[in-house]
Structure formats: structure tokens, C-alpha cells
Amino acid sequence: xxxxxxxxxxxxxxxxxxxxxxxxxxxxxxxxxxxxxxxxxxxxxxxxxxxxxxxxxxxxxxxxxxxxxxxxxxxxxxxxxxxxxxxxxxxxxxxxxxxxxxxxxxxxxxxxxxxxxxxxxxxxxxxxxxxxxxxxxxxxxxxxxxxxxxxxxxxxxxxxxxxxxxxxxxxxxxxxxxxxxxxxxxxxxxxxxxxxxxxxxxxxxxxxxxxxxxxxxxxxxxxxxxxxxxxxxxxxxxxxxxxxxxxxxxxxxxxxxxxxxxxxxxxxxxxxxxxxxxxxxxxxxxxxxxxxxxxxxxxxxxxxxxxxxxxxxxxxxxxxxxxxxxxxxxxxxxxxxxxxxxxxxxxxxxxxxxxxxxxxxxxxxxxxxxxxxxxxxxxxxxxxxxxxxxxxxxxxxxxxxxxxxxxxxxxxxxxxxxxxxxxxxxxxxxxxxxxxxx
Amino acid sequence: xxxxxxxxxxxxxxxxxxxxxxxxxxxxxxxxxxxxxxxxxxxxxxxxxxxxxxxxxxxxxxxxxxxxxxxxxxxxxxxxxxxxxxxxxxxxxxxxxxxxxxxxxxxxxxxxxxxxxxxxxxxxxxxxxxxxxxxxxxxxxxxxxxxxxxxxxxxxxxxxxxxxxxxxxxxxxxxxxxxxxxxxxxxxxxxxxxxxxxxxxxxxxxxxxxxxxxxxxxxxxxxxxxxxxxxxxxxxxxxxxxxxxxxxxxxxxxxxxxxxxxxxxxxxxxxxxxxxxxxxxxxxxxxxxxxxxxxxxxxxxxxxxxxxxxxxxxxxxxx
Numbered sequence: 001x002x003x004x005x006x007x008x009x010x011x012x013x014x015x016x017x018x019x020x021x022x023x024x025x026x027x028x029x030x031x032x033x034x035x036x037x038x039x040x041x042x043x044x045x046x047x048x049x050x051x052x053x054x055x056x057x058x059x060x061x062x063x064x065x066x067x068x069x070x071x072x073x074x075x076x077x078x079x080x081x082x083x084x085x086x087x088x089x090x091x092x093x094x095x096x097x098x099x100x101x102x103x104x105x106x107x108x109x110x111x112x113x114x115x116x117x118x119x120x121x122x123x124x125x126x127x128x129x130x131x132x133x134x135x136x137x138x139x140x141x142x143x144x145x146x147x148x149x150x151x152x153x154x155x156x157x158x159x160x161x162x163x164x165x166x167x168x169x170x171x172x173x174x175x176x177x178x179x180x181x182x183x184x185x186x187x188x189x190x191x192x193x194x195x196x197x198x199x200x201x202x203x204x205x206x207x208x209x210x211x212x213x214x215x216x217x218x219x220x221x222x223x224x225x226x227x228x229x230x231x232x233x234x235x236x237x238x239x240x241x242x243x244x245x246x247x248x249x250x251x252x253x254x255x256x257x258x259x260x261x262x263x264x265x266x267x268x269x270x271x272x273x274x275x276x277x278x279x280x281x282x283x284x285x286x287x288x289x290x291x292x293x294x295x296x297x298x299x300x301x302x303x304x305x306x307x308x309x310x311x312x313x314x315x316x317x318x319x320x321x322x323x324x325x326x327x328x329x330x331x332x333x334x335x336x337x338x339x340x341x342x343x344x345x346x347x348x349x350x351x352x353x354x355x356x357x358x359x360x361x362x363x364x365x366x367x368x369x370x371x372x373x374x375x376x377x378x379x380x381x382x383x384x385x386x387x388x389x390x391x392x393x394x395x396x397x398x399x400x401x402x403x404x405x406x407x408x409x410x411x412x413x414x415x416x417x418x419x420x421x422x423x424x425x426x427x428x429x430x431x432x433x434x435x436x437x438x
Numbered sequence: 439x440x441x442x443x444x445x446x447x448x449x450x451x452x453x454x455x456x457x458x459x460x461x462x463x464x465x466x467x468x469x470x471x472x473x474x475x476x477x478x479x480x481x482x483x484x485x486x487x488x489x490x491x492x493x494x495x496x497x498x499x500x501x502x503x504x505x506x507x508x509x510x511x512x513x514x515x516x517x518x519x520x521x522x523x524x525x526x527x528x529x530x531x532x533x534x535x536x537x538x539x540x541x542x543x544x545x546x547x548x549x550x551x552x553x554x555x556x557x558x559x560x561x562x563x564x565x566x567x568x569x570x571x572x573x574x575x576x577x578x579x580x581x582x583x584x585x586x587x588x589x590x591x592x593x594x595x596x597x598x599x600x601x602x603x604x605x606x607x608x609x610x611x612x613x614x615x616x617x618x619x620x621x622x623x624x625x626x627x628x629x630x631x632x633x634x635x636x637x638x639x640x641x642x643x644x645x646x647x648x649x650x651x652x653x654x655x656x657x658x659x660x661x662x663x664x665x666x667x668x669x670x671x672x673x674x675x676x677x678x679x680x681x682x683x684x685x686x687x688x689x690x691x692x693x694x695x696x697x698x699x700x701x702x703x704x705x706x707x708x709x710x711x712x713x714x715x716x717x718x719x720x721x722x723x724x725x726x727x728x729x730x731x732x733x734x735x736x737x738x739x740x741x742x743x744x745x746x747x748x749x750x751x752x753x754x755x756x757x
Contacts, residue, residue, distance in 0.1 A: 095504045096503075209616075209705070210702060262613075264594070264616070265613075265615050268593060271593070272596065277596070392723070402706055406705065409705040409706075411708075424525075427525045428525070
């Protein structure tokens with residue numbers, strides 16, 4: 001019996017050791033460095049371009065195959081293969097696929113993921129592609145091209161932006177005896193309207209403590225009060241500055257004044273707008289295509305200016321060119337041709353509730369004829385703020401939501417909540433710096 | 439989730455006392471038995487043993503699967519969990535505490551209610567099979583469905599539950615999914631509604647296994663309903679009850695979906711369970727090493743609880 005057990009132990013130890021060795025062997029693949037590939041109009045031999053995107057919902061699953069088919073018909077030497085999958089699957093699969101040489105030739109990524117991918121050596125630098133396609137920063141909304149720039153190299157070409165706006169239920173304003181055509185634009189007007197709504201028995205803006213959409217409002221306000229989320233080289237959180245405290249205090253005051261219920265659930269803010277229980281909701285441009293609003297008499301406006309300057313939160317998506325092991329230059333060049341063509345033909349993208357990034361497309365008057373509700377969102381773009389560019393940044397920005405949630409629910413004062421979150425964020429930034437290189 | 443915990447229980451259950459094999463005939467028979475067990479052994483090695491060992495290995499590294507190098511750091515991931523002020527310790531122990539709160543709050547209900555329901559269903563009542571089906575029905579729903587349904591019903595301002603309470607003249611502004619302690623009540627309530635059918639069915643099967651003769655004998659001795667329940671039903675259920683208790687404790691300790699969908703772990707992180715935090719650390723923040731270390735600490739705690747639980751049940755049945 002004793003001997004048997006010992007044999008068992010030896011086997012177990014041997015198994016453990018060999019597993020360990022196998023794992024160690026797996027883990028030592030080097031990252032490929034991004035080279036410069038020229039774009040322009042691709043004229044080489046016929047190639048297939050694999051294109052990954054997270055467009056699985058809304059209007060996109062119909063729209064994208066149409067666009068891709070049209071592109072393929074117009075380009076005899078390029079076949080684009082459209083591979084839609086959940087965003088979460090993309091971030092899970094892409095790094096390993098690229099290292100194995102099985103990733104896409106072109107993909108779409110969110111602004112806050114680009115630096116994370118770039119720091120891992122998963123992306124080609126596309127300064128050369130950008131130049132050969134004739135793009136410069138002026139072709140996109142202010143500050144957007146820089147959102148795809150990490151360590152002085154370009155890794156993304158903008159595709160779409162999705163700013164926050166002020167959604168208004170006009171029926172609610174009418175019932176409260178207010179003019180539904182006069183939408184407040186300043187802090188004083190906004191608070192005065194909320195006060196009047198309160199007298200009429202309506203809590204005018206429901207403030208929630210979740211990413212959708214409390215965090216977006218809080219970040220907009222931090223910028224409006226002259227603050228920023230992080231310092232310039234993203235080594236320290238700055239959202240607990242005076243501006244941050246003012247911004248969060250403004251939001252908790254809405255609850256204190258009775259302009260908002262105290263404990264709003266996730267999505268409660270938007271559901272209340274749809275259900276005619278509240279007049280205002282700060283929400284993303286994507287809600288313009290939400291069928292839930294179809295029964296309401298609603299409009300959208302630019303978010304009011306609460307702080308000392310105009311500012312609004314926006315997210316963005318960008319084209320990226322993965323540096324697959326053994327990436328073919330022809331395929332990347334063909335992919336670049338596809339990117340330019342897609343951007344040139346992106347007017348229809350507004351149907352998905354996102355704004356095309358390319359200025360020439362957005363400034364075409366036809367866009368507003370087709371989608372008049374987008375006007376206020378277009379007007380906001382000159383002062384929109386995009387995602388922070390730093391690898392692994394999403395874990396640090398998530399702490400802002402924790403602070404918001406704690407303050408909104410009265411667990412901590414705005415300052416204490418933000419200070420605690422900033423301390424945590426600093427630790428996370430430090431961890432990111434040590435892992436991805438500062 | 440419950441399915442996987444059943445497997446966990448089977449795996450972590452102490453092996454029955456071994457009998458020494460004597461004689462070649464017995465040995466040949468055990469050989470055949472091993473042969474029949476081999477397929478399971480292969481699955482066990484691939485899906486339990488290998489991940490368990492590689493998890494232990496990973497927990498000794500800073501293991502960011504996105505990066506080319508995974509530096510070895512020894513026991514740092516474990517030590518960090520026990521050093522106040524480190525990046526992980528505060529959040530981890532808060533989430534462990536939350537898991538404890540949920541387990542302690544949910545397990546008694548998940549044992550007592552199914553026991554009472556099973557005892558009632560065991561009576562020869564008309565439509566018993568229908569009731570059994572009704573009680574079991576929620577269990578077939580996925581956690582996503584359960585989460586979405588109850589998120590709508592329990593919405594503090596717009597939900598049906600508060601609306602009904604208001605119509606009855608009760609407080610209609612209870613923050614069911616937003617603030618503690620209400621969030622705990624919601625999470626426990628939803629979980630009990632969702633999973634009690636499973637325990638009920640198993641306990642019912644156990645009740646069916648108790649011989650009617652015992653009840654008759656007890657009745658002849660003059661035992662009433664209560665006396666029969668405590669002197670015949672409960673002792674007869676002991677082995678089944680031990681299994682159900684262990685499975686329920688492990689399932690509650692592994693709670694993830696309900697918090698994730700109903701409360702998002704809020705307010706702050708007050709309802710974020712250990713599994714939720716481990717998943718976030720490992721899969722969202724890509725800190726597989728730290729997450730693996732946390733998994734091992736959680737595993738250790740659950741293993742101790744399971745062993746204590748089995749010991750207690752065994753001692754009771756021996757006395």
C-alpha cells in the first residue's frame with residue numbers, strides 16, 4: 001500500500017513537471033514588430049482580405065454584407081471576407097490568432113483597445129498607409145486621429161464616433177407646461193427647467209450609477225469643469241481633481257434637489273425617458289436608432305454646458321491592420337484600399353446609430369436629409385473627448401464607475417469616492433506600466 | 439453552474455475507505471473495473487487534473503496571456519492577497535465576504551423550503567406530478583433569462599414588484615437591485631425561486647426511498663405528524679441531505695450570474711462575489727496569475743468547508 005502510494009506520487013510529480021515545461025515552452029513566442037506597409041489603390045495580384053468586426057446587432061448585419069459585396073464587385077483583384085463576431089470574442093481570439101498568423105488582415109477596434117493591441121506588437125504601424133491614402137488629421141473630427149496614436153506611431157484609422165447627447169421627451173415637457181422647442185443649453189437654464197419640472201411633479205433627469213450612462217455623463221462633466229481623467233502620460237489618475245469633485249457633486253445634487261430619484265437601476269434612466277416618466281436623458285447617439293423611442297415624441301440636443309467649457313464624451317472605432325505572423329504586404333495593401341473605400345461609402349453607417357468619422361462624408365448635406373436627428377451630435381464633435389490612449393486602460397477607467405456608483409447611492413461623499421477610485425486607478429496604471437512598458 | 443458543482447462535489451468527495459485486494463481473482467476484477475473507469479479517467483485528466491495543475495503553475499507567474507513573456511514571481515500573487523493595501527487583497531477579501539454572506543443567507547432557505555415542499559409533495563395529493571413540475575420549472579431556465587426577467591420585475595422605479603407593493607399601500611421605492619441590504623434579499627430570493635426545484639426533486643426521491651413500514655410502525659407507537667417527520671423522515675434522509683447540503687453550499691459559493699446581471703456587483707462592489715472578481719481579474723484585466731492564485735485560495739476554503747460538512751454528517755450518522 002505504502003509503496004503504491006509513493007509510485008502514485010512520483011507519477012503526479014512527473015506529470016506536474018512535464019506540464020510545467022510544456023507551458024513554459026508555449027509562452028516564449030516573441031512579438032512581431034510592425035513594419036510600414038504602403039496602401040493606396042491596390043493593383044497587385046488577386047488576394048483575399050479577411051475582415052473581423054463586432055457588428056452583430058442593429059442595422060449592421062444587413063448593411064455590411066451589402067457594402068462588402070459592392071466593394072468586391074468593384075475590385076476584381078480583391079475579395080473581402082466579412083467575419084462578424086461578438087466584440088468580446090474578438091478581443092479574446094485576436095491576440096492569439098495574430099501570433100499564429102491566422103488573424104484578420106483588417107479589423108475594427110474600439111479606441112480604448114488600440115494601445116493595448118499596439119503594446120503587444122499585434123498591429124502594423126499605419127503611418128505609411130495613412131499617407132498613401134491621403135489622410136491627415138483634418139479629415140476627421142478634432143483629436144480623433146490622435147486616438148489611434150500610441151508612442152508617436154499611428155495604429156488606427158478612424159471609422160466612426162458615438163458622442164453623448166441630451167435626449168428630450170417633448171410630451172413630458174408639454175404636460176409640465178413647458179415649451180418643448182426650448183431645450184436648455186446652459187447650467188442655469190437646465191437647472192431652472194428641472195426645477196419647473198419638479199413643481200409639475202416630474203423628476204426631470206434620472207441619474208444612474210452605471211457605465212450606461214452615468215459614467216458617460218460624469219466624464220463629460222469632468223471635462224466641462226476643466227479637468228481630465230488622467231495626466232498627459234497616463235501615469236496618474238486626475239479624475240479626483242476639483243473638476244472631478246465638482247462634476248460628481250453636481251450629479252449627486254440632482255438627486256439631493258429631488259430632480260432625480262435616489263436609486264435608479266441600470267438602464268432605468270433611458271427606460272424612464274421612453275416611458276414618459278422623465279424629460280431628459282444624457283445618452284449616446286446610438287439611441288437615435290432605438291425602436292423603443294418610436295412611440296415617443298422625442299428630440300435630441302447637444303448636452304447642456306454645466307461647467308466652464310463645452311465638452312462631451314464620445315467613443316470611437318478605428319480600422320486596424322494586424323501584424324500577423326508572415327503577414328502578406330499585398331493583403332495589407334488591399335485591406336487599405338478597402339478601408340478607404342468603406343470610409344468614402346460610410347454615409348449609410350448612420351443607420352446603425354454611429355456617426356461616420358470621415359469629415360467629407362459627414363459634411364455632405366445628404367446625411368442630415370436622411371437622418372435629421374443626428375444634427376446636434378454632429379455639432380458636438382468639435383469639442384468631443386475620446387478614449388484615453390494607454391495599454392490596459394479599461395481597468396483603470398472602470399474605477400470611475402465604482403466611484404460614481406458609491407457616490408450616487410450615498411455610500412461615500414463624491415470626494416472620498418473619487419479619491420479611493422483614483423488610488424486604485426494609480427495602482428492599476430502602475431501595473432499596466434510594468435507589464436506593457438510605460 | 440449547478441451541473442459543474444455536482445462534478446466538483448464528486449471530485450472533492452473523500453474516497454470511500456479502500457479495501458486491500460487479496461488474491462489474483464480479485465486483482466483481475468479490479469483490473470476490469472479500472473478499464474471501465476479509464477474513459478472517465480482520461481476526461482478527468484484532461485478537463486480537471488491538467489487545468490488544475492496548470493492553474494497552480496500560472497498562479498506563480500505574472501501571467502498576462504496577451505504578452506509574450508510571463509515572468510515567474512514565486513508566491514507573490516498569494517502573498518499579495520494577504521498584504522493589506524495591495525492591488526488585489528482588499529477587493530478579493532471583500533468579494534470572499536460577499537460570497538460568504540450570500541452562502542449563509544441562501545443555503546438555509548435552499549434546504550428548508552425544498553424539504554417542506556418535498557414533504558408536502560410526498561403526500562398522496564391530487565395533481566402531485568403537476569406541482570412537482572411547477573416547482574421544478576424555473577430550474578430549466580438559464581441564468582440569463584432569470585436575470586433579465588427579474589431585472590425588469592425588480593426595477594426600483596419602473597418594476598412590477600414595487601408597483602404592486604405601492605398598490606397595496608406598502609413602500610413602493612425599495613431599491614431591490616440597487617442598494618444593500620435589498621440587493622441581497624433580491625439575489626437570495628431569485629436564487630431560491632430559481633434553484634429550489636432541483637433540491638426538491640432530489641429530496642423527494644430520498645423521501646420515496648423511506649419505507650412506509652417505518653411510518654406505520656411509528657403510527658402504531660402513537661407518533662404524530664411532527665414526531666414522524668423528526669424521527670423517521672429526517673434520519674432516513676440523512677445521506678441525501680448530506681449530498682444536497684454540500685452541493686447547495688458549493689453552488690451558492692460559486693454564485694456569479696445573478697449578481698452579474700441583477701446588481702452588476704453594486705452598490706460599489708458590495709455584491710460582487712469571489713467568482714465575479716476572479717473572472718474580472720483574469721479575463722477582463724488579463725491578470726491570469728493573480729486570478730489563479732485567488733481561485734486556489736477559494737478552492738482551499740471550499741475544500742475545508744466540504745470536508746467539515748462531510749465529517750459532521752458522518753459523525754452524526756455514526757452516533
